[in-house]
Amino acid sequence: MADDTTPSPIFTRRRFLGSAAGLSGLVLAGCDVADMGDLTPPTKRGGLVGIADKLTMASQRLLMAHQPLVQEHDPRDIVQDFPTWGQTNPRDEEYQRLLAGEFDEWRLEVGGLVNAPVSISLPQLQSMKRRTQITAHICEQGWSAIAEWTGTPLMDVLAAAGGLKPEARFVAVSSFDGWYECYDLFDVVHPQTILAYGLNGRDLPRGNGAPVRLRVERHCGYKQLKFVKSIEAVATVEEVGRGNGGINADWGFHWYAGA
Amino acid sequence: MTDQVSPPVVRRSLLVRICHWINLIAVGYLLVSGVHIFLDFPELYLGKTGFRGYPAVFRLEDIGISWDQAGQWGDRRWGRNYHFTFAWVFVLNGLVYVTWSLYRRHFRAMLPGTKPPVSRAITDDAASVAAAHRYRTPQGIAYLTMIFFVTPLMFLTGLAQMPAFTAIAPWLIDMFGGRQTARTIHMIATVAVVGFALVHVGQVIATGFFSNMRGMITGRLRTREE
Numbered sequence: 505m506a507d508d509t510t511p512s513p514i515f516t517r518r519r520f521l522g523s524a525a526g527l528s529g530l531v532l533a534g535c536d537v538a539d540m541g542d543l544t545p546p547t548k549r550g551g552l553v554g555i556a557d558k559l560t561m562a563s564q565r566l567l568m569a570h571q572p573l574v575q576e577h578d579p580r581d582i583v584q585d586f587p588t589w590g591q592t593n594p595r596d597e598e599y600q601r602l603l604a605g606e607f608d609e610w611r612l613e614v615g616g617l618v619n620a621p622v623s624i625s626l627p628q629l630q631s632m633k634r635r636t637q638i639t640a641h642i643c644e645q646g647w648s649a650i651a652e653w654t655g656t657p658l659m660d661v662l663a664a665a666g667g668l669k670p671e672a673r674f675v676a677v678s679s680f681d682g683w684y685e686c687y688d689l690f691d692v693v694h695p696q697t698i699l700a701y702g703l704n705g706r707d708l709p710r711g712n713g714a715p716v717r718l719r720v721e722r723h724c725g726y727k728q729l730k731f732v733k734s735i736e737a738v739a740t741v742e743e744v745g746r747g748n749g750g751i752n753a754d755w756g757f758h759w760y761a762g763a
Numbered sequence: 764m765t766d767q768v769s770p771p772v773v774r775r776s777l778l779v780r781i782c783h784w785i786n787l788i789a790v791g792y793l794l795v796s797g798v799h800i801f802l803d804f805p806e807l808y809l810g811k812t813g814f815r816g817y818p819a820v821f822r823l824e825d826i827g828i829s830w831d832q833a834g835q836w837g838d839r840r841w842g843r844n845y846h847f848t849f850a851w852v853f854v855l856n857g858l859v860y861v862t863w864s865l866y867r868r869h870f871r872a873m874l875p876g877t878k879p880p881v882s883r884a885i886t887d888d889a890a891s892v893a894a895a896h897r898y899r900t901p902q903g904i905a906y907l908t909m910i911f912f913v914t915p916l917m918f919l920t921g922l923a924q925m926p927a928f929t930a931i932a933p934w935l936i937d938m939f940g941g942r943q944t945a946r947t948i949h950m951i952a953t954v955a956v957v958g959f960a961l962v963h964v965g966q967v968i969a970t971g972f973f974s975n976m977r978g979m980i981t982g983r984l985r986t987r988e989e
Contacts (some may be wrong), residue, residue: 542950547986552848552849553844553845553848555848555851555895556847556848556850556851559851560847560851564925564927564931567928567931568927568930568931572930572931573929573930574926574929574933575929575930577811577932580812581812583812583814583817585816587814587815587816598933609799611928611942627874640811640812640926640942642924642926642942643804644839644843645803645804646800646801646803646804646813646924646946647804647813647814647815648811648812648813648814648942648943649813649814649817650811650812721926722926722927722929722930723927724926755840756844757840757843757844758842758843758844758847761926762925762926762927762928763847763924763925763926763927763928
């Protein structure tokens, strides 16, 4: 496995900017727009809805320039019977085969615009840097539930693939239930963005996306892809799905799901 | 007391009139889109957690509308797109109105115990004039409550439900005692807004629909010298 303690240069600079901004409090002064990435969604919608998309993402991203963590809750707040919603058992043949084998043969393919594409087994992922966080899962429908997630920061997985090439702007995640979503680097570098394999101290149950699901805590539930199959760094979202930045945006939902 | 009814003169600024009609459109869209979003998940909870099967404080099922039926009526994709769009229209328009009104000291006339600079009789009927005076104080309080309490409450309970915004301001969740409580307060405030709107429209009709509409469209109101 690649050395995950030495992040690629692009991440080093971003990490430095993120922590420096947080410490100084000079959030906007210390962070120019280039370091923030795009302030508007890659999905271009017209009319008032399109204007609101831009206003929402730009205002929230500027207020989050210091990369705040979402609230982490007390263990008492954990919901033991965390709800399952949407797909709970992908019909995909390959998924069913891997499930039968208890994911021994599951491999996370990390490719695209990374320096050293890699395929990572579940034990390998679990041996990497670990982060456990008790956070609220916030569904866009209105429900929310608090759980403890354990996983590997997405940054560390990308570092294991040699880091991103300079032209990479988004990370596209695909799942066994046919979902795909793109995340920009602002979310990718966030410490709470993890590939979670544990829920409330146990292996991630099938209904919640076994063996691995994504946690992107500053977004609604529909960006938290379950049944993760592969991740691919891309320069634009146009090559993914119908080109709107993810399956939800292809369906006409917001790409930026900070709300 | 002289009782001369003047010809209609422009007494309501163009800005206030534009803001009023933009506000009507924005509130209309927010209400309809909000109902769509709610119908897609028609239960309310208190605290930090709430999901189907968790103890609810309100369930649409309990008043005879099944989850499936509500889901068929509610289009949350349309609802979310337009709710967040018109939330911007509502907030920006509201900021223009409040800033202008503070500058023009418009709100002062709504405070209890203040005498209007000019009595604005809505009709020529003396009884209506008396009624208009009698209801001035409760009406002023109602408007001020809507503008300075219910609207900010709506705004903050809305933000408290947003995953990104609560990363920026986690105290918002604690302030309301949990994300689900914030959502429930958002719905209670909706009922208050609907109640306010119904009374408001009722008053507009009861006190002379056409002259009121003329007042809010052209700004021309009849005034009565006191």
